[in-house]
Amino acid sequence: MHYLDLTIFVLYMLAMLGVGFYFLKKNQGADDYYVGGRNMGSGHIGLSVVATDVGGGFSIGLGGLGFVMGLSGAWMLFTGLLGAWLAAVFLIPKVKRNPAFDKFLTFPQIFGHYFNARVALLAGIISAIGYTGFTSSQILAGAKLASGTFINLDLNTALIIMGVIAVVYTVMGGMKAVIYTDTVQWAILMGGLVFIGIPVSFLAVGGGVEQISFSQLTDLTWLQEQSGRSMEAIRSTLPDEFLTLTNITWPQIVNWAITIIPIWFVGMTLYQRIYACRDEKTAKRAWYLAGLFEWPIMAFMGVSLGILARVAAEQGMFEALGIGAEVDPESGLPMLLRSVLPVGLMGLMLSAYFSAILSTADSCLMASSGNIVTDVIGRFTKADPDSPHMLRLSQLVTLLVGVLALALASTMTNVLNLMLYSYAFMVSGLFVPIIGALFWKRRSNVAAFWAMLVGGATTILLQVTMSAEGFVNIPFLGLRFGLPYGLDPNLFGLTAALVLYITLTILYPNKTHKKWQNTTPSNTRSIPQPITSN
Numbered sequence: 001m002h003y004l005d006l007t008i009f010v011l012y013m014l015a016m017l018g019v020g021f022y023f024l025k026k027n028q029g030a031d032d033y034y035v036g037g038r039n040m041g042s043g044h045i046g047l048s049v050v051a052t053d054v055g056g057g058f059s060i061g062l063g064g065l066g067f068v069m070g071l072s073g074a075w076m077l078f079t080g081l082l083g084a085w086l087a088a089v090f091l092i093p094k095v096k097r098n099p100a101f102d103k104f105l106t107f108p109q110i111f112g113h114y115f116n117a118r119v120a121l122l123a124g125i126i127s128a129i130g131y132t133g134f135t136s137s138q139i140l141a142g143a144k145l146a147s148g149t150f151i152n153l154d155l156n157t158a159l160i161i162m163g164v165i166a167v168v169y170t171v172m173g174g175m176k177a178v179i180y181t182d183t184v185q186w187a188i189l190m191g192g193l194v195f196i197g198i199p200v201s202f203l204a205v206g207g208g209v210e211q212i213s214f215s216q217l218t219d220l221t222w223l224q225e226q227s228g229r230s231m232e233a234i235r236s237t238l239p240d241e242f243l244t245l246t247n248i249t250w251p252q253i254v255n256w257a258i259t260i261i262p263i264w265f266v267g268m269t270l271y272q273r274i275y276a277c278r279d280e281k282t283a284k285r286a287w288y289l290a291g292l293f294e295w296p297i298m299a300f301m302g303v304s305l306g307i308l309a310r311v312a313a314e315q316g317m318f319e320a321l322g323i324g325a326e327v328d329p330e331s332g333l334p335m336l337l338r339s340v341l342p343v344g345l346m347g348l349m350l351s352a353y354f355s356a357i358l359s360t361a362d363s364c365l366m367a368s369s370g371n372i373v374t375d376v377i378g379r380f381t382k383a384d385p386d387s388p389h390m391l392r393l394s395q396l397v398t399l400l401v402g403v404l405a406l407a408l409a410s411t412m413t414n415v416l417n418l419m420l421y422s423y424a425f426m427v428s429g430l431f432v433p434i435i436g437a438l439f440w441k442r443r444s445n446v447a448a449f450w451a452m453l454v455g456g457a458t459t460i461l462l463q464v465t466m467s468a469e470g471f472v473n474i475p476f477l478g479l480r481f482g483l484p485y486g487l488d489p490n491l492f493g494l495t496a497a498l499v500l501y502i503t504l505t506i507l508y509p510n511k512t513h514k515k516w517q518n519t520t521p522s523n524t525r526s527i528p529q530p531i532t533s534n
Contacts, residue, residue: 008347009354012188013165016358019181021172042282045273046289048182051189051359052269053080053290054298059189059356060141061416062299063333066306067313070242073306077299079257083264084291088284091265094438096280107271107430108375114437115448117379122452124375126429127268128401131368133422135405138361139163141330141415145353148334149346159409166361167402171395178362179276185359192352193301196345197337201308204340205315206230213342237311255488259423262494266430268367309336330415365405369398421463428493429456432501440505447504455497462489 054077065073095101100113108127112120142162147155170178200212206229209216216222234243241247264270277283309332312318318327318335327335337349373394412418432455433448465472466489471482483489 002343002346004343005347005350008344009350012351012354016165016181016185017168017172042277042285042289044179044183045277045282046286046293047186048179048359048363049084049270049273049286049290050293050298051182051186051356052273052363053084053360054294054302054356059298059302059353060144060330060333061419062302063306063309064329064416066303067310067327067329067332068306069247070238070244070307071300071303072241072245072247073303074295074299075245075248075253076256076260077295077302079253079260080264080294080299081291082257083261084287084294086261087264087270088287088291091438092274092280092283092287095271095274096277096283101275104275105272106370106374107266107268108371110271111433111437111448114443115433115445119433119445119448119452120375121379122449123430123433124371124379126452126456127266127426128368128371128376130422130426131268131364131371132401132405133408133425134419135166135361135364135368135401136409136412137415137418137422138357138364139166139406139409140412140418142166142354142357142361143409144328144331144415145334145350145357148331149338149350156410159406162357162361163402163406163409166358167365167399167406170362170365170402171398178359178366179273181362182359185356189352189356189359192349193305196341196349197352198301198304198308200342200345201305201312201336201340202230203227204230204317204336205233205308205311207233207315211342212340233315234307234311237314238307242307242310249486251486254491255486258491258494259420259427259488262427262431263423266426266434268371269363272363272367272370305333305336309333312336312339365398365402368401368405369394372397372401424459424463424488424490424493425456428459428490428497429453431455431494432497436501436505442505443510444501444505444508445510446508447501450504451497451501454500455493457493458496459489459493462492 062073062076065076095110101110104110106124106127108120108123111123139159139162143155143158146158146162147153150158200217203212203216203223203226206226208226208229216226273286274283277286306329312335313327313332317339318332321335321339334353337346337353341349373390377393377397409418429452433451436448436451437443461474462472462483465474466483467473470486471480473480483492
């Protein structure tokens with residue numbers, strides 16, 4: 001990498017650490033650290049939501065989808081648009097209109113409100129585990145980008161560098177640093193994709209140049225001729241179905257939908273941003289904005305770069321990098337950028353993608369840390385959430401979660417799979433109980449607890465025991481079977497949770513409903529509970 005590109009990249013990283021240090025001095029307690037003081041506007045929140053949800057993992061993952069299936073890979077983020085808008089219509093009013101939630105810091109505290117402390121504790125554990133895995137996927141995405149871009153940088157070294165940067169500025173700055181840097185990071189990513197990544201990559205696959213120069217980018221005649229050559233190269237290189245929206249099967253759509261749509265109702269990062277909004281109108285506007293940016297904008301940008309990487313790979317453009325015939329689809333995008341971008345633009349584009357990765361990694365770190373401090377540790381302590389002690393504890397836990405996420409990332413190879421596994425675990429455990437709590441008047445602590453436990457366990461068991469050929473192998477039970485139609489294990493975890501929740505709610509309903517006391521709900525143990533016989 002040229003020293004100019006490296007300088008641009010290093011300055012960007014130092015700027016992000018500077019933001020974290022600035023807010024280190026501003027945060028007064030857990031309320032500032034986790035929910036930004038509850039006075040954030042829709043613009044910052046909306047961009048933070050889309051930056052967090054799409055982020056680097058989906059950016060690298062979408063590139064991989066474009067590489068293997070073309071434009072149809074964009075349908076994955078269409079489910080994100082549906083999830084965002086459904087949450088705006090049905091979830092946000094329930095959360096923002098309930099005064100009992102005004103002091104909440106985490107999503108599982110809602111379970112403590114509707115059920116009991118044991119249910120809230122289990123929800124906190126499930127959410128913390130899921131977001132630790134999700135953080136790992138972002139660190140892995142950054143490492144793949146770095147190792148595919150920097151010469152002589154291996155994946156493990158890149159993992160350590162990415163992990164340290166993401167963890168340090170998140171530990172220092174908390175939610176305000178996360179949201180404000182998300183806005184900047186998203187703007188950098190959009191600018192990088194629209195003005196650098198997509199147009200330069202598109203022109204490069206037309207051939208005839210080793211590397212595009214600034215003078216060529218300002219020559220209108222050359223641009224017109226090269227665009228024609230690029231379109232011809234794309235058509236002649238790719239199968240016809242790559243340029244359609246029908247290169248997809250219905251099980252793929254169903255699998256994405258049942259994993260991504262529900263996450264908008266159980267995602268800790270999303271509840272933190274709902275809490276951080278100043279009012280319901282602000283939150284709804286932010287969610288509608290986030291949905292539009294997810295699909296079509298980010299969806300088609302991501303798969304388009306993946307398509308261009310596929311064309312470049314087929315043309316042998318990566319041979320100079322020492323890459324053989326087999327190219328990792330998720331590494332194709334950084335290899336493409338490394339091959340085609342001129343000096344200066346490479347540093348800007350690399351900063352753009354690291355922006356996307358950091359914007360998700362920081363939020364997931366905050367979510368997992370918040371679950372552990374508030375919903376697990378808070379279950380056994382009465383410490384004031386606004387005290388300096390709790391702020392220091394929050395920062396320490398964030399650091400430890402980051403180290404654990406880095407260790408997990410070192411054992412995985414596929415970014416998108418790691419993300420979707422983490423999503424599926426949270427969804428199968430938490431989605432049915434939260435929908436029941438918010439939209440069904442009948443309550444059962446027993447039903448909520450066992451639906452969470454069995455739903456999450458079912459999904460994890462099926463995922464862990466499934467072979468590469470799609471068969472579930474459970475030797476100690478003598479079982480070997482395939483899931484029907486190639487459906488995701490998450491569907492079966494959700495089904496188990498739904499059946500249990502309905503059945504146990506009918507059989508073991510909460511027998512009394514006392515008025516909620518006006519206590520501080522940021523401590524899970526102090527969340528007011530109804531007295532029941534269950």
